[in-house]
Amino acid sequence: MLVSKWGNSLAIRLPKEIVDRLALKEGDDIKVTMQAGDGTSMVVEKPRKKHELLEGLRKYRGLLPADYKFDREEANARGKWDDE
Numbered sequence: 001m002l003v004s005k006w007g008n009s010l011a012i013r014l015p016k017e018i019v020d021r022l023a024l025k026e027g028d029d030i031k032v033t034m035q036a037g038d039g040t041s042m043v044v045e046k047p048r049k050k051h052e053l054l055e056g057l058r059k060y061r062g063l064l065p066a067d068y069k070f071d072r073e074e075a076n077a078r079g080k081w082d083d084e
Contacts, residue, residue, distance in 0.1 A: 014044070022046040 001012045014024070024030065024046060035041035048056075 018044060 001015065003010050003012055005011075018024075022030070022044070028046060031045045031047055033043050033045075035043050
């Protein structure tokens with residue numbers, strides 16, 4: 001990839017393989033981070049949109065009993081070994 005000047009910034013063009021794999025289109029937001037380790041590699045991600053996240057959660061609908069009630073106090077209760 002070639003680094004080019006774009007106004008006061010620098011820009012790179014993403015190869016078609018990355019664009020296709022992430023299903024990117026003009027106007028999409030992407031997240032570019034440095035990969036752990038040597039700090040010379042980048043990771044390009046396309047964050048999932050709200051409707052995509054909800055769609056992923058819908059597959060769990062109906063897996064809990066209808067009378068299930070989440071108890072925040074129970075979930076956050078400390079066990080006897082937590083104080084040691």
